[in-house]
Amino acid sequence: MAKQQIRTQRTDWQRNHERLVEVASVLVARDGAQVSLEKIAREAGVGSATLHRHFPSRRALLEEVFQGIVERLRRRAGELAGGDPRTGLVTWLEELTVCAANTRGLAAWLAAGADNDPPNGDTCHVVMREATTVLVERAMSVAAVRPGLSPEDLLTLAEAVSLVTEDDPTAARRLLHLALDGVRP
Amino acid sequence: MAKQQIRTQRTDWQRNHERLVEVASVLVARDGAQVSLEKIAREAGVGSATLHRHFPSRRALLEEVFQGIVERLRRRAGELAGGDPRTGLVTWLEELTVCAANTRGLAAWLAAGADNDPPNGDTCHVVMREATTVLVERAMSVAAVRPGLSPEDLLTLAEAVSLVTEDDPTAARRLLHLALDGVRP
DNA sequence: AGACAAACGGAGGGACACCCCATATCGTAG
DNA sequence: CTACGATATGGGGTGTCCCTCCGTTTGTCT
The missing domain is CATH 1.10.357 (Tetracycline Repressor; domain 2)
Incomplete structure (x- = not known):
């Protein structure tokens, strides 16, 4: 039970999260902070829903970037x-x-x-x-x-x-x- | 013919033009320069096509505003x-x-x-x-x-x-x- | 008044943000 | 090693926005 309390994410979650931040960094550097979120998701190879689940707002994504x-x-x-x-x-x-x-x-x-x-x-x-x-x-x-x-x-x-x-x-x-x-x- | 060369706009054109700039001024002051152009057109009581005909770009509109x-x-x-x-x-x-x-x-x-x-x-x-x-x-x-x-x-x-x-x-x-x-x- | 040019607006295409739900995947317990 | 349940995914749907096409209306000039 104690092990459960440390909320650890699934490995694919972590992988996607890192990949999204990475791709976002590149695209923001290239196209500015107004880049299409869908473009970031596409480039990262995930659905747009996944991006929105990881980052509830553009702010949240930029924060990590x-x-x-x-x-x-x-x-x-x-x-x-x-x-x-x-x-x-x-x-x-x-x-x-x-x-x-x-x-x-x-x-x-x-x-x-x-x-x-x-x-x-x-x-x-x-x-x-x-x-x-x-x-x-x-x-x-x-x-x-x-x-x-x-x-x-x-x-x-x-x-x-x-x-x-x-x-x-x-x-x-x-x-x-x-x-x-x-x-x- | 000389009279024709002085390109004078139709009165409804002038009226709409002024109204658009006026409405845009109010909405930009209230909501910032990123206001929806459609909202401006709607508020001014014209179709969005008219707005785009008067102002080919957002820049052009803001310029007049x-x-x-x-x-x-x-x-x-x-x-x-x-x-x-x-x-x-x-x-x-x-x-x-x-x-x-x-x-x-x-x-x-x-x-x-x-x-x-x-x-x-x-x-x-x-x-x-x-x-x-x-x-x-x-x-x-x-x-x-x-x-x-x-x-x-x-x-x-x-x-x-x-x-x-x-x-x-x-x-x-x-x-x-x-x-x-x-x-x- | 009638004709012609000028201006209009609704509708539609393409892009985007964001959300719902059926499906796939991961981690684990047996 | 397999089966199960929680977790995560993504296609597609909705609403908004920018912009353009085209049939219709309106102003102007004779």
């Missing part, structure tokens, strides 16, 4: 939090922005997590916010940034930049630095 | 260009950002005009860029902004902010000023 990338970013933030507090924050924002600008759909995904209506656990945006907060606090401790700076706002700004510069990492970096430096001489 | 607002903004930029060069640019960016954040779909619309594949005349983004350029040059002439500042980049940044703060003008203003001031003390 981007989960790996967000986790990698989170770890990167951890590394930077062990380095120079002066440069860590800027490096982090730059890498985050470029990554989001390069990964089709990710910027919109992160930004969408910002104004999340329901309390649906730790979204990717929340993960990013926590990572950013640590780096902002460290930068503040050596007075490398203005006091009172809101990590949330800063993250949203970086997300905004990557949202508007999708597929153009050069522009992403340029706009981010414009925002970080301000417009006054 | 936002045209009035963009024109109003352009005039406002003209006013500001006659005032204080030090404050004009900031006021302009602020009003632009708040307006775009308040007008559902406008931010995405302006941003979409930035990387426009085909040479489709003067889009709204181009109109905004010209308005911004004048104010940036005036601000530069009194050294109120860093030399070398790109009006295009600055406009894109404002669009990015309004894109990510849709329906939240307070946040829009806050993020814009964050970007204008920079993060360093």
Whole structure:
């Protein structure tokens, strides 16, 4: 009975699940986050009903698609939090922005997590916010940034930049630095 | 024959055209730029074929929907260009950002005009860029902004902010000023 | 008023999201 | 190794949407 309580999925379920996420990653990267779900199912070799059973909404699918990338970013933030507090924050924002600008759909995904209506656990945006907060606090401790700076706002700004510069990492970096430096001489 | 060359539309054509734009404005403001075109046609009391005959694409419809607002903004930029060069640019960016954040779909619309594949005349983004350029040059002439500042980049940044703060003008203003001031003390 | 061009709208094709239920498959107990 | 029951599947059905064709209506000009 104790064995039953650990709900383990059937192997074909796991196989299909992984395959769907894998195929979705490729198609989202190629065609954007609005790809037809039926196309994903077809490409994965499963019926559309199966896709909908695994992922009740497009959100749920995208969540898993981007989960790996967000986790990698989170770890990167951890590394930077062990380095120079002066440069860590800027490096982090730059890498985050470029990554989001390069990964089709990710910027919109992160930004969408910002104004999340329901309390649906730790979204990717929340993960990013926590990572950013640590780096902002460290930068503040050596007075490398203005006091009172809101990590949330800063993250949203970086997300905004990557949202508007999708597929153009050069522009992403340029706009981010414009925002970080301000417009006054 | 000379009279024929001035292509004048039939009165019912004009009536339907105006009504469609009017209804579309309301529905886009309420439901976003992705509203069903059929819903717009239904609400306007015309068949969907008529809508497609008047507007060959969703772009074409949105172009007319936002045209009035963009024109109003352009005039406002003209006013500001006659005032204080030090404050004009900031006021302009602020009003632009708040307006775009308040007008559902406008931010995405302006941003979409930035990387426009085909040479489709003067889009709204181009109109905004010209308005911004004048104010940036005036601000530069009194050294109120860093030399070398790109009006295009600055406009894109404002669009990015309004894109990510849709329906939240307070946040829009806050993020814009964050970007204008920079993060360093 | 009558004729002709201009504009209309219903209907239908193709694509999509999502759901129902008969069927197939997996894991296990005997 | 086999048979059984729970689990998972997928074809097909519904409703919506975009877009187009074509027979019909409406405006305009003489």
